[in-house]
Amino acid sequence: MKLLTRSEEFVLLAVWRLQQDAYTLNIRERISEITSVEWSLGSIFTPLERLTRRRLLTSILSGSTPERGGRKKRIYSLTPDGKKALIRIHRVEKAMWSGLTEILIRS
Amino acid sequence: MKLLTRSEEFVLLAVWRLQQDAYTLNIRERISEITSVEWSLGSIFTPLERLTRRRLLTSILSGSTPERGGRKKRIYSLTPDGKKALIRIHRVEKAMWSGLTEILIRS
DNA sequence: AGTCGATTTCCAGAAAATGAAACAAATCGA
DNA sequence: TCGATTTGTTTCATTTTCTGGAAATCGACT
Numbered sequence: 001m002k003l004l005t006r007s008e009e010f011v012l013l014a015v016w017r018l019q020q021d022a023y024t025l026n027i028r029e030r031i032s033e034i035t036s037v038e039w040s041l042g043s044i045f046t047p048l049e050r051l052t053r054r055r056l057l058t059s060i061l062s063g064s065t066p067e068r069g070g071r072k073k074r075i076y077s078l079t080p081d082g083k084k085a086l087i088r089i090h091r092v093e094k095a096m097w098s099g100l101t102e103i104l105i106r107s
Numbered sequence: 108m109k110l111l112t113r114s115e116e117f118v119l120l121a122v123w124r125l126q127q128d129a130y131t132l133n134i135r136e137r138i139s140e141i142t143s144v145e146w147s148l149g150s151i152f153t154p155l156e157r158l159t160r161r162r163l164l165t166s167i168l169s170g171s172t173p174e175r176g177g178r179k180k181r182i183y184s185l186t187p188d189g190k191k192a193l194i195r196i197h198r199v200e201k202a203m204w205s206g207l208t209e210i211l212i213r214s
Numbered sequence: 215a216g217t218c219g220a221t222t223t224c225c226a227g228a229a230a231a232t233g234a235a236a237c238a239a240a241t242c243g244a
Numbered sequence: 245t246c247g248a249t250t251t252g253t254t255t256c257a258t259t260t261t262c263t264g265g266a267a268a269t270c271g272a273c274t
Binding site: 087092104 | 112116120141199212
Binding site for chain 3: 005007008039040041042043046047050064065066067068069070071072
């Protein structure tokens with residue numbers, strides 16, 4: 001199985017963190033905040049779609065909220081495979097950085 | 108400035124770790140080992156080229172070794188910008204994972 | 215010269231990322 | 245009720261990256 005790309009990883013992490021608030025616009029905002037980079041809608045929606053197709057994510061259409069413009073949101077959530085993929089990339093990243101962190105940052 | 112892609116990150120880390128032994132074939136082997144995934148030559152060479160073009164890496168042609176077939180290797184090394192990029196992605200990853208690591212792995 | 219082996223470099227097709235625009239549905243106010 | 249406004253999703257064309265494999269290099273050996 002392939003490793004997650006960067007945006008796949010970020011999208012999965014944001015979904016995990018946002019729980020029942022995990023819909024496209026929120027996910028994008030969260031990722032933009034944390035990375036200090038502007039992410040366009042396409043850059044979030046494309047991986048969301050792909051991850052759903054591969055069954056690392058599922059989604060349901062929520063009821064609409066009574067705010068102005070508050071239409072139905074598509075709420076995403078992690079599948080067991082999504083969690084596994086996150087755990088795997090986390091392990092690989094850790095191994096890849098092992099021993100280098102302190103040295104690099106001090107140098 | 109853009110964030111590093113996954114393969115860019117891995118390539119930079121491998122170069123950093125391998126020091127004077129950081130040439131294409133070695134880099135590929137190292138990354139394949141740690142990730143448990145087969146990386147083709149193209150998958151390593153392409154980011155090496157791109158990172159060099161962007162001045163996150165430099166390279167020199169080493170003297171050849173006296174083994175049979177031992178032609179000159181191209182040895183890569185990190186530039187200050189390369190180190191900065193690594194530090195940056197590390198910070199972002201840390202923020203992105205903050206608080207989630209234990210929960211995810213236990214769940 | 216010819217062959218072998220280590221290594222680099224090129225290339226074409228596939229996949230992913232990007233930015234912008236189109237589409238949809240709910241609310242509000244005149 | 246109708247149009248303007250707001251929140252949200254989806255589509256699309258273009259560019260950038262990734263991928264696997266094949267070709268080109270070049271030193272060493274015979």
